[in-house]
Amino acid sequence: MKTFFRKIGAWLEDRTGIMAAITPILNHLVPPGAKWAYVFGSATLFCFILQVVTGIGLALLYQPSSDAAYQSLKFITDQAMFGRVLRGIHFFGASGMIIFVGVHMIRVYIMAAYKYPREMNWITGVFLLFLTIIMGFTGQLLRWDSNGVWSSVVAAQNLGRIPLIGTTLARLLLGGDTIGAQSLSRFFAYHVFLFPALIFGLIGLHLFLVIRNGISEPPKAGRPVDPKTYRKWYEAMLKREGVPFWPDAAWRDAMFGALVIIAIVGLAITFGPPALTQPPDPSLIKTTPAPDWYMLPIFALFALVPPRTESYLIFFGPVLAVGALLALPFLSGTGERSPIRRPWAVFGVVCVVIFVGALLVAGEIAPWSPRFDTKPVTEFVSYHNPQLERGAELFYKKGCQYCHMIRGEGGLKGPDLSLIGRTWTPDQLDVQIVNGKGGMPAYGGSLKQDELRAIVAFLSVQK
Numbered sequence: 001m002k003t004f005f006r007k008i009g010a011w012l013e014d015r016t017g018i019m020a021a022i023t024p025i026l027n028h029l030v031p032p033g034a035k036w037a038y039v040f041g042s043a044t045l046f047c048f049i050l051q052v053v054t055g056i057g058l059a060l061l062y063q064p065s066s067d068a069a070y071q072s073l074k075f076i077t078d079q080a081m082f083g084r085v086l087r088g089i090h091f092f093g094a095s096g097m098i099i100f101v102g103v104h105m106i107r108v109y110i111m112a113a114y115k116y117p118r119e120m121n122w123i124t125g126v127f128l129l130f131l132t133i134i135m136g137f138t139g140q141l142l143r144w145d146s147n148g149v150w151s152s153v154v155a156a157q158n159l160g161r162i163p164l165i166g167t168t169l170a171r172l173l174l175g176g177d178t179i180g181a182q183s184l185s186r187f188f189a190y191h192v193f194l195f196p197a198l199i200f201g202l203i204g205l206h207l208f209l210v211i212r213n214g215i216s217e218p219p220k221a222g223r224p225v226d227p228k229t230y231r232k233w234y235e236a237m238l239k240r241e242g243v244p245f246w247p248d249a250a251w252r253d254a255m256f257g258a259l260v261i262i263a264i265v266g267l268a269i270t271f272g273p274p275a276l277t278q279p280p281d282p283s284l285i286k287t288t289p290a291p292d293w294y295m296l297p298i299f300a301l302f303a304l305v306p307p308r309t310e311s312y313l314i315f316f317g318p319v320l321a322v323g324a325l326l327a328l329p330f331l332s333g334t335g336e337r338s339p340i341r342r343p344w345a346v347f348g349v350v351c352v353v354i355f356v357g358a359l360l361v362a363g364e365i366a367p368w369s370p371r372f373d374t375k376p377v378t379e380f381v382s383y384h385n386p387q388l389e390r391g392a393e394l395f396y397k398k399g400c401q402y403c404h405m406i407r408g409e410g411g412l413k414g415p416d417l418s419l420i421g422r423t424w425t426p427d428q429l430d431v432q433i434v435n436g437k438g439g440m441p442a443y444g445g446s447l448k449q450d451e452l453r454a455i456v457a458f459l460s461v462q463k
């Protein structure tokens, strides 16, 4: 029996050469002292694998069409076998991936592992960071509850404000001029095919580079990186004191990865997935939804900056952030790596962490961030006029009320509109709604003529 299996093994090895390819990777030497700080990259990878597996499970039952998506998610959550846990793992896995990608990046920055010759490791990592955030965002839209629909409306309308290419980008995102059935198919295709394919490719490249350039040795003050001598020195150091990747270094990755997976599954079983908010239809009971936590800093940032700068921020913010991150290894690609010799770099990263943390807290408690738990006006006022009733309903359904207080119900991001009919003419209202202004998205593309008229009529009688 034993020889039988050995024969199969030998046959496979002869025809594929897999072990011959993998063994050098497992045995390759890594610097000693690569301790627990080095586990966060692989933890991110474990989370990603978890996302792929649970994502496939969810895709088996999820229906990416605007009339069925919400119901199919409800079915997954309430009825399908393991559905609740599956959705939970996918949610906490996403959270884990975002946290570990951030921690991994901070670790690499503090230890200056992005310096020569690992600039491309850093650059592929920057793209992976942004793809991870985009996956979080598109995933949230796939829930296709009022929260998800509202987020995509605002995203598209803000994209539309970018000079020159804005309209094209918004159309690309939504699959048309307005949000509708076709938009959900788009988001699904992005979330399930396009971005994962890019992530797979980039992870492959990232790992290839990690092996080709070697894991960075822990930095030491007074031992700067010099491109002329570094590779030679690194090779010699490995030969002298290197340890094989498996098992000397990899057991920590395996152990931490296992802990992470156990924690995610535990959280999923204990807390379950985030509740679905009402379907994009105003007639249902309210729950207490909010954007997923990893989106809160971004919401908070947009809510805090003066409205006039918001459209610039939407465009230049990401461009500047990506530009700065990509430029980093070229601006300081050599020299000291030790954080002790780079106090300003450490100070900078501490500031960024505090800033993002503060935004997160601010987004959690902010009265000015969009409020998703408001009641439609029709629930407590009767207009005895179909157009006004419709206007009130649309005011809620189109997300106006997430930002605007009316009759004591609604968000505080925009002005209270309870008395707007006293000072604003219907024409002025028209212009404001179609074009947006300041922190308000333009609705020109997403409202039909009769819908616009109903909303304007509704607002005109608020006196």
Ligand code: HEC
Pocket (backbone or CB within 6 Å): 154, 307, 370, 395, 398, 399, 400, 401, 402, 403, 404, 413, 414, 415, 417, 420, 429, 432, 433, 437, 438, 439, 440, 441, 443, 455, 459
């Ligand atoms: C993302 C939040 C947001 C949403 C959604 C939103 N608005 Fe606004 N709205 C604002 C902000 C912020 C202002 C103030 C703009 C300014 O400073 O010029 C504003 C201004 C207005 C004004 C002018 C009031 C005044 O006193 O300046 C009207 C009218 C208005 N919005 C109606 C609507 C309607 C109708 C909808 C839905 C179709 C809507 N808004 C959706 C944020 C929002």
